[in-house]
Amino acid sequence: MLLLSVLGVLPALIAVVQLGRIHPDEVYQVLEPAWFRAHGYGVVAWEWKVGLRNWAVPFVAMGMLNLADVLGLTHPVAYRALIALPQAALHVWMMWAVYRFAERRAGPRGGLFSALLVGLYGPVLIFAGRTLGESLSTAFLVVAMEALDRTERPTRAGLLGGLALGLAVVARYGSAVMVLVALAWLVGARRWRTLAFTCLGGLGVALGLGALDFSTWGKPFHSFFAYVDFNVLSGEAARRFGASPASFYALPFAAGAPHWAWLALPLGLLGPRRRFSLSLPLCCGAVYLATILGTPHKEPRFLYPGLVLGALAAAPLVADFVVGRSRALLQAGLGALALGATLAAGYYYPPDDLRADQFRAIVSATRGDDVTGLLIVNEGLWGAGGSFYIGKDIPWGTCDEPHDRMFQSAMGDKRFNRAVTFEGRALTELQAAGFRIVEQVGRETVLARD
Incomplete structure (x- = not known):
């Protein structure tokens, strides 16, 4: 029927x-x-x-x-x-x-x-x-x-x-x-x-x-x-x-x-x-x-x-x-x-934040053959989309604050040329490291650097 x-x-x-x-x-x-x-x-x-x-x-x-x-x-x-x-x-x-x-x-x-x-x-x-x-x-x-x-x-x-x-x-x-x-x-x-x-x-x-x-x-x-x-x-x-x-x-x-x-x-x-x-x-x-x-x-x-x-x-x-x-x-x-x-x-119900905009931002950020690494700011590992939503074998990681070890490591690693940040977290620090804003997906900002 x-x-x-x-x-x-x-x-x-x-x-x-x-x-x-x-x-x-x-x-x-x-x-x-x-x-x-x-x-x-x-x-x-x-x-x-x-x-x-x-x-x-x-x-x-x-x-x-x-x-x-x-x-x-x-x-x-x-x-x-x-x-x-x-x-x-x-x-x-x-x-x-x-x-x-x-x-x-x-x-x-x-x-x-x-x-x-x-x-x-x-x-x-x-x-x-x-x-x-x-x-x-x-x-x-x-x-x-x-x-x-x-x-x-x-x-x-x-x-x-x-x-x-x-x-x-x-x-x-x-x-x-x-x-x-x-x-x-x-x-x-x-x-x-x-x-x-x-x-x-x-x-x-x-x-x-x-x-x-x-x-x-x-x-x-x-x-x-x-x-x-x-x-x-x-x-x-x-x-x-x-x-x-x-x-x-x-x-x-x-x-x-x-x-x-x-x-x-x-x-x-x-x-x-x-x-x-x-x-x-x-x-x-x-x-x-x-x-x-x-x-x-x-x-x-x-x-x-x-x-x-x-x-x-x-x-x-x-x-x-x-x-x-x-x-x-x-x-x-x-x-x-x-x-x-x-x-x-x-x-x-459910009362949880589905973080749908973050997943869409991750998908958008990782399209293209020039993407070599991704940093997700303000989301722990278990809330991220995993390699499934990245869709390629590249280095990626998550962090909450600019002083986190993962953030500092990614800023010094040129392979990390894409970033997704929630509600503008660490936006100033990302831009200082050479990232530029390329897209806004709901509460998420997608950035890239050369």
């Missing part, structure tokens, strides 16, 4: 046109390791030295980078767009799953309106095209929710649901908690055949992950056990990256949750009994949110899977009320309010 395809492609298009990053993991856990594998140079984050991640997603990105080389695509935006194609296809699949899930509850019109509510949900537009574990895993989770919600053809539903749940975990190990909830939900519903084939589908993915880890880290499931030890058993994640109280999530949750979703509670409680049920996405989303509340290390991006599953659970109830149980004029008004609210959530 054309509408679902447009909704599915839109986040990937936004990510490619906008650039930037929600979190450094978007670059250094997918794009940069893929670039390193494809081209033999780049920044190798510490996780890729100790085996804390699996190579599944970076290998897919690496394959697209190799295809880009065959096609002669050398501009970072061009090969980033090529990498976005599989993710766009995954998101189209997710939108089809949203429609199918809602159609069973609210009819075809309600299904389409639910797809609009979820597809135009601000956080989905921002996250779903990003190369983050949360983004990829959530799409697979939605596919799994729809498959396991089916009551017909339990064998096929279970195999598809198990496959999608397994891939959700491969993309992000933190999603394992929702696999356990899904299996418990099937047990509670006494859907034994679906449960059996869900386990079978998940087992197939698990065997693939074990083989991948064996070939890359030398031991089956090495990355999974290393992840569990680092994030759960040892408490090292909290010690290294900090711990926060449960109240940390209060503001991002209140800002990011779609306002229309709160209507689902009274609609479910006060409507006919048949409309109220503990749906699978509701159960998974609620348990997941409770789990991350109790996890010491917290980041706003961790909320995303729970927010989307909550929106999936609420959308059919709201859609049924808006398009199926109100007059035409009221439908238009309520529909416009709901769609406006779903878009507005993206203004507040």
Whole structure:
């Protein structure tokens, strides 16, 4: 269906046109390791030295980078767009799953309106095209929710649901908690055949992950056990990256949750009994949110899977009320309010600075055969775009202040003939070293010297 395809492609298009990053993991856990594998140079984050991640997603990105080389695509935006194609296809699949899930509850019109509510949900537009574990895993989770919600053809539903749940975990190990909830939900519903084939589908993915880890880290499931030890058993994640109280999530949750979703509670409680049920996405989303509340290390991006599953659970109830149980004029008004609210959530969540202008400035600064080195001022390494967005094997570095060692070294090294600085930081010192302003990209200034 054309509408679902447009909704599915839109986040990937936004990510490619906008650039930037929600979190450094978007670059250094997918794009940069893929670039390193494809081209033999780049920044190798510490996780890729100790085996804390699996190579599944970076290998897919690496394959697209190799295809880009065959096609002669050398501009970072061009090969980033090529990498976005599989993710766009995954998101189209997710939108089809949203429609199918809602159609069973609210009819075809309600299904389409639910797809609009979820597809135009601000956080989905921002996250779903990003190369983050949360983004990829959530799409697979939605596919799994729809498959396991089916009551017909339990064998096929279970195999598809198990496959999608397994891939959700491969993309992000933190999603394992929702696999356990899904299996418990099937047990509670006494859907034994679906449960059996869900386990079978998940087992197939698990065997693939074990083989991948064996070939890359030398031991089956090495990355999974290393992840569990680092994030759960040892408490090292909290010690290294900090711990926060449960109240940390209060503001991002209140800002990011779609306002229309709160209507689902009274609609479910006060409507006919048949409309109220503990749906699978509701159960998974609620348990997941409770789990991350109790996890010491917290980041706003961790909320995303729970927010989307909550929106999936609420959308059919709201859609049924808006398009199926109100007059035409009221439908238009309520529909416009709901769609406006779903878009507005993206203004507040995620709360991070995407630094899209910096990434665009880096891409602009490094075009041309005469570029031999790049200095990025006022951005640490993990906030920069890596060799992926530079697109060539040249020396580059980051610094915050003119007195930093990297800045002083670059000023004395004539290979560094391009610079990008944020909000004019060290602009005077750069000009004193022979740089001249060539372009302004948002808050970023691009400079060059002969």
